[in-house]
Amino acid sequence: MVLKSLNFLIAGVGGQGTVVASDILSDVGSETGYDVKKSDILGLAVRGGSVVSHVRWAEQVHAPMIEEGSADYLVGFEWLETLRRLSYVKSEGTILVNDCRLDPITVSSGEAEYPEREIVLAQLEKAAKKVYAIPGLQTALDLGNARILNIVVMGALSALLKTDPTLWERTVERRVPKKLLALNLEAFRKGRVLIVNHIGKGTSQNGT
């Protein structure tokens, strides 16, 4: 079986859990049989700064990061950060964006304006073939814990990739503390449902 290469870019704000999300995505790739490499920004950028992870699935991967215009999937945890990395997505690629706005200090101090949501969405739709905007943060808050946002988003991604969810759930189990496993699995499944509902209504929705 020849595995089709896939490149993922995960963008967000330091503290949103993008690194764990990309670890899970990487594990799923290697369990599926791919050679996998990934890169994270760690260190200074984490203190509420702009963070990005590259994940690559292929028969053999050389560089651990992808070039602009090469991401099959751009997964954004926050609007501004998704916009910031827009040049990485392929024109025939897919954007999965979490409906979440986190103002940087440059905005809350009045120095800069946060772009309007509709304008951001329009730019995303222009750049990629499919755009799915999901209420990931709200789903996490409804489950009582903002910090499982990343698992919700991975659930949504697993549905887009049309992959076996049990493979993902085994990976999530390995990566989260045991006492929180039930909560994380619920978050993952709710994330999948966000997409399953989405697809029925067509693309480019602003979440259910």
Added chain:
Amino acid sequence: MKALLSGNEAIARGAYEAGIQVVAGYPGTPSSEILENVAKYQEIYSEWSANEKVAMDMAAGAAYSGRRAMVTTKQVGMNVLSDSLFYTVYTGLEAGVVVVTADDPGLFSTQNEQDNRHYAKLGKLPLLEPADSQECKDFVTKGIEISEQFDTPVLIRTTMRTSHSKSMVTMGERQKVREEVGPFPRNMEKYNCMCLWAKKRHPVVEQRLLDLAEYAETFPWNRIEWGDRSLGIIASGVVYEYAREVFTKASFLKLGMTYPLPKRLIKEFANGVKKIVVIEELDPFLEEQMKAMGISAVGKEIFPPFDELLPQTLRRLAINASLLPKQHRERPHASSSADLPGRNPVLCPGCPHRTSFFLLNKMKLPVAGDIGCYNLGALPPFSAQHTMGAMGASIGVLHGMGKSNLPEPAVATIGDSTFFHAGIPPLLNMVHNKGVGTVIIMDNSTTAMTGHQDHPGMGVNLMGEPTKKVDIHELVKAIGVEKILKVNAFDVKAMEEALKECTAYKGTAVLIAEGECVFISRNPQPAYEVDLDLCTACGICSRMGCPAIVKVKAEHEKTGRKKTGIDPVLCSGCDVCAQVCPTSAIQKPKNKKS
């Protein structure tokens, strides 16, 4: 058994498999995770040393005693470590030692972009550059082998991409280690670098380099990969992977051991291709050595000496230099990300450093800064770290400012871990040489920026053992400082009074600002709220630079300025913004228990 590991995790695994028994270092991005992962192995003694030089001395002591050792550092940490590394090159060791330097092309978290490969040349020791996680692990084992075969420490150099990227690694077993060692060698002609003995060791070091150059010819990770003979690319480390990504047809000379170089192998490669291009990030370390060998190679003409050479940059430069044909790649529509609001890292909600910087900005004092989370005080809205350059430099620079008769009082800011690393000698110096200035020691009870590692002021070490907790107040008193104030960092009024008292003092004053890092105290209070009827949109709270303080739609009728709101997900209830609000509009939430 295979696993997806980062370069740092793989190096830790390599230490385990290579039979290393002692590992020491000081936290520094991108190297910190190595020691954090080594600490998981029961078979290895590991510690966070007070600084990198102590770590190197400690490793030398262990290696002289017969225990294999490893030292880890970020790239500027090598500057501190090298003082001790260099004598071990002269003395040799009783057991293998590898020193890992994690460089930072692209300056993700360092003060400069120095290329530490030069240390191999200056220090006269062999250099290995792994390209991925598997090599990170294998080079530790191989490094120990080379170290023991040639009686020298070995330098392993990664870059941020190798350290933090993850790739597949095949695991192995731990080598058998010596249980019993000793007695300690009584061989002063070798281990004591007194000049009359060191003079005899230098020719030994030079001969060793010649022997290593011969060894390099058959080092398994120095290899030619023939492809199209019109272009021959020479590359080491992760740059080799980038080049393989971009140049799909060329011939390659991959180098894993980059000092000394395998001259015959290089000449064989050069003779087999039409054009040689040396692709390196930062300095022409390889290129200059090749040119000195008489090889006509091109490198820095095409690739700049700063920043990372990411695949897309490499591709663009290669096309511009006609090394690759022009491509008609469809560029997706993308807004220029330069137009978007920046998102710099910030002090976390609840950070104890916030008060100091709010006040330093308010009082418009000149500040000599240092390295740690508090260095974020340089960014708006504080803009209060007017200099910064190296660990512990703040106090020395303050002393220089004090001796220059400036018309304003000066302040230095230094964290607790940084103070233990490099702040004690400069403070001793200030007292001894009658310096004038205020040192704010920001004691948040951890080494925060790099991931909350332990330090001598914390009472517990990396092995999890309870240990002596150094009292900073007592230490500063013992150093001879006469004006010492210890203040709760979350009490804005007390901090302001203390700062005024210290800056008025005609001598060396120390203000110990005590407040636990939020990651240590782990005791978030309910989020505060803003009473919009009381808020006058004066904007004083936004000078706190807290990400939890946001602007809301409601405006002040007279000025039209937007009022303040507090993000309930981010606020940690530290009370500091409430203390500075002139109308008491920011309030503790009513009817909520902590």
